[in-house]
Amino acid sequence: MTDHPEDEILKRQRERARLMAWLLGAFVVLLFLITVAKIGLNK
Amino acid sequence: MTPSIAQPSLPADWRDLVALTKPRVMSLVVFTGLCGLLAAPVQLPAVLGFTAILCIALGAGAAGALNQWYEADLDAKMRRTANRPLPARRMERQTALHFGVGLGAFSVLLMGLATNYLAAGLLAVSILFYVLIYTVWLKRRTAQNIVIGGAAGAFPPLIGWVAATGRVDLLPALLFAIIFLWTPPHFWALSLFVRSDYANANVPMLPVVAGIQNTRLQILLYSVTVVIAGIAPYALGLTGIVYGISAAVLNTIFLVLAAAVFANRAEDPSGMKPERRLFAFSILYLFALFSAVVVDRWVTA
Numbered sequence: 333m334t335d336h337p338e339d340e341i342l343k344r345q346r347e348r349a350r351l352m353a354w355l356l357g358a359f360v361v362l363l364f365l366i367t368v369a370k371i372g373l374n375k
Numbered sequence: 376m377t378p379s380i381a382q383p384s385l386p387a388d389w390r391d392l393v394a395l396t397k398p399r400v401m402s403l404v405v406f407t408g409l410c411g412l413l414a415a416p417v418q419l420p421a422v423l424g425f426t427a428i429l430c431i432a433l434g435a436g437a438a439g440a441l442n443q444w445y446e447a448d449l450d451a452k453m454r455r456t457a458n459r460p461l462p463a464r465r466m467e468r469q470t471a472l473h474f475g476v477g478l479g480a481f482s483v484l485l486m487g488l489a490t491n492y493l494a495a496g497l498l499a500v501s502i503l504f505y506v507l508i509y510t511v512w513l514k515r516r517t518a519q520n521i522v523i524g525g526a527a528g529a530f531p532p533l534i535g536w537v538a539a540t541g542r543v544d545l546l547p548a549l550l551f552a553i554i555f556l557w558t559p560p561h562f563w564a565l566s567l568f569v570r571s572d573y574a575n576a577n578v579p580m581l582p583v584v585a586g587i588q589n590t591r592l593q594i595l596l597y598s599v600t601v602v603i604a605g606i607a608p609y610a611l612g613l614t615g616i617v618y619g620i621s622a623a624v625l626n627t628i629f630l631v632l633a634a635a636v637f638a639n640r641a642e643d644p645s646g647m648k649p650e651r652r653l654f655a656f657s658i659l660y661l662f663a664l665f666s667a668v669v670v671d672r673w674v675t676a
Contacts, residue, residue: 337385344386351389362426366489369420 387470391460395443395471396436396478403661404435404531407554410665411535411547414672419539423489427538430486431531434498437479438505438527444471445510452576455569475506490538497537501530515577518584525558526551532665546613550668552604557661560594560601560633564654567591567636568644591637594653598633602626605664614668615675621667625660632656 408431412424419427443450443461451462460466479502487495509524529551536547566573566580567590573580582590605626609619635649 341385344388348386348389362422365422366426369422372420373423 387460387466391465392440392470392474394460395440395466395474397439397443398436400439401432401435403658404528405432406662407550407665408432408531408535410669411532411550412539413535413669414532414546414550415536415539417539417541419490424539426485426489427494427535430482430489430495430498431534433478433482434486434502435531437475437477437482438502440471440475440478441502441506442510444468444475445506446514447471449515449576449578453569453572455572486534486538491541493541493543494534494538497530497534501527501534504530516579518579518581520579521562521581522559525555525562528558529554545611546608546668549604549608549611549613550665552607553601553664554661556597556600556604557657559597561654561657563590563594563597564636564650564657567650568647568654570644587642588640591639595633595637598630602630605629608668614671616671617674618667618671621671622664625664625667628656629653629660 405428409428412419412427443459447459447461447468450456450459456462461468461471479499483495483499483502486498505524505527509520509527513520513524532550532554533543533547536550537543563581567582567587570580570582570587574583581593585593605622606619608614609616609622632649632653636653639647639649641647
């Protein structure tokens with residue numbers, strides 16, 4: 333931990349926000365691929 | 376539960392959220408789920424198969440998080456678990472609860488969307504079974520906690536199979552039975568050499584309640600049922616010779632190690648080499664047996 337707790341809070345919030353953004357992006361890509369695969373199954 | 380555990384003021388570190396999902400337990404869940412999926416006679420498109428396994432992993436993670444949310448007080452009393460995020464006070468309990476519920480709901484919905492709703496329903500049942508039946512109801516009340524609770528860990532190969540086929544068949548039901556019957560000897564071997572931990576936490580594990588020798592007898596008896604379930608897929612003609620030979624070899628070793636545990640008279644954990652050996656081999660047993668199901672399918676296909 334750093335000497336200033338506010339800095340540590342901000343650092344963790346930043347890390348979590350960045351991770352969340354990556355996960356949401358991956359989820360969007362996954363949903364797109366699932367949709368394409370489902371369309372392929374129904375042809 | 377632990378209303379008395381002081382709450383940290385910092386937001387949880389994402390690594391601690393990952394630790395809540397019990398990643399090491401998840402590896403076996405993912406593997407057996409994958410084997411169920413690969414052994415199925417229907418082949419899913421790769422992305423749907425990947426999503427099914429992802430959902431099984433996330434569902435197991437959710438169950439692990441909710442288990443740790445409920446058991447923070449127990450975990451604090453056991454050396455093996457005292458450094459988990461909640462007992463070590465690195466995270467608020469509320470965070471673990473929200474994370475577990477959110478992850479569980481997400482995994483079930485995504486499974487339904489990507490594969491079918493029978494698989495999603497089974498995933499939901501497995502999460503609820505682990506959290507409500509095992510964690511909340513049985514674990515602190517009866518020495519049979521592992522026997523019945525083991526069903527929760529037996530679901531993945533069944534879910535994998537159902538995700539691919541949309542139906543429950545005899546082979547995945549037998550794979551379910553193998554893990555279900557394997558769980559007691561696996562955990563009782565562990566609980567013999569970490570017995571003081573469970574006793575300190577007042578968890579009624581079999582060695583604490585029924586004694587060491589009785590536990591060793593139970594391990595041997597359950598190992599016999601594991602062997603019967605292990606050979607059943609071949610005996611019933613559901614798998615080929617590759618699986619049959621693998622199961623025969625693995626079953627023999629399992630039984631020999633279980634007999635060594637039964638013959639052991641040591642009371643002190645330092646003399647429990649046979650128990651440690653059985654525990655370590657039991658993990659290898661499950662990996663190898665489930666690999667054999669898949670390899671057998673590929674060879675005979």
